[in-house]
Amino acid sequence: MEKIMEGLNIKKTLHSVKKYIVLSFLCLLLLCIYTGYLSGPQALTTMNHTNFWNHSVSGSRNVTILLWYWPFGYVTSLQGDVCWDLYHIPRCRLVDQHSMFSSADVVVFHNRELIQGIQKLPLDLPRPQGQRWAWLSLESPANNGNLQQYANIFNMTMTYRRNADIILPYGMLVPQETEGQLVEDVTQNKSSLVCWVVSNYQSHHRRSQVYHELLSVVPVKVYGKWTNTNLPSSDLLPTISRCYFYLAFENSVAKDYITEKLWWNAYQGGAVPVVLGPSVSDYKAVAPPNSFIHVDDFASVKDLGRYLVELAKDKKRYSEYFTWRQHWKVKRLVEWRERLCKICVHYDSLPQHRVYSNLMDWVNAN
Incomplete structure (x- = not known):
């Protein structure tokens, strides 16, 4: 009888030890997750959604x-x-x-x-x-x-x-504080099909060549020093807002070189940007989806011009270029x-x- 009782006590002790080991492992696992030592898909997802503009500062010294x-x-x-x-x-x-x-x-x-x-x-x-x-x-x-x-x-x-x-960057997207439906009529008060503000006009620039090709297909309203029609800063955005499309043409074609022509003139001005600059992939990496029209997406500039004419006539399709405003807004630096x-x-x-x-x-x- 004593041997039987002794065996039961040993089993009970082993069971307690196993229970303690399992409990300790679970606590250690939770601690790893909490302190960020656990890697994997969830950790990667968190990192991918962390903006490089995050204000957290590591270290403790000035x-x-x-x-x-x-x-x-x-x-x-x-x-x-x-x-x-x-x-x-x-x-x-x-x-x-x-x-x-x-x-x-x-x-x-x-x-x-x-x-x-x-x-x-x-x-x-x-x-x-x-x-x-x-x-x-x-x-x-x-x-x-x-x-x-x-x-x-x-x-x-x-x-x-x-x-x-x-x-x-010259500009970036930040989330809207409150999301909602796009209720404004983005075609309201539009009187010009295409407009362009340019001061540093150089005939050898690619943007100048594209402009002249586009002009043979659609009317382009041009402002700036080049045409002696300077716009005061207070008139810049109101003028662009009356245009369906804005030529956000960079004066240099270089990787990631996307300036205020997109972020301020077009997006803030309320016109769909027609962009010329770095590659389509560079624009897609920073700009909202379906918010711009890239010159390189067309076989010819004439095809681009015909597309702009058709798009301006289709109120629903044109408005879709502004749906990003429901979720995002532009921050300029x-x-x-x-x-x-x-x-x-x-x-x-x-x-x-x-x-x-x-x-x-x-x-x-x-």
Whole structure:
């Protein structure tokens, strides 16, 4: 009898041990999920929906960003905790005094002033260990000048390119705070089929050639310095709003180079953009689906013109180019301070020892 009781006690003990092991494993599994160590489809989905504009900042120390000189000479106040007060980005200090060079984590140089010889790199100063130099430009490669001289100098790139260290698009989509049905009549008050605002007209530009081909098929209302019909800024969007289509033609064809011509003139102006610039895939990567018409999608410019005429007559199909407004709105980037503050958002996740050995090749790469 004693042996039987002893066996039962052993089984009960083993059962308790197994129960404890299973319980411990479940707790450990839940802990991994909670702390983010678990990878897999769910984790990837979360990452894919995380916008690069996210304001979460890793690390706990302050990061000092020194702007060596102001782009185009437009000086803006850096008084107070600018990044936190304006953009809710913590532990990020913006300065523009050269005396802060030795304590700066990042020094930013705008390319335009460098290539024009207005400013120079402080190559004569002893560069603190770990300090990163950032190359900043929103120009297309054709307007960036000779960058061969800047080999093995910069550690970071700040530009519109989607593979830049700090991505600075001319515009982007952000969710609407409240979603709803599109109730407005987008064809109301439209009086011109196609319009274009252009100041820097160059006959050799591809956009100029496409314009002349299109003009042989449909009427195009042109504004800007080229035709001596300048529009005050207050009249720009109201004028575009009276057009069915807007020629959002870039003056340079380069990867990811999509400027305010799309984000502001067309989208904010309320006209369907006809785009000419980088590839269709580059536009699809950043713009709402079915919100633009790309010149390259047509066998000829004449085919494009005929399509615009037909589309303007079909109110339902035309209105479908505006359905994205139910879910999204456009955010433009116009503040240099906001662009600088974004460095802090990504600072700890950037490679610590990167050097651009051939900046010109990187800029010109497709």
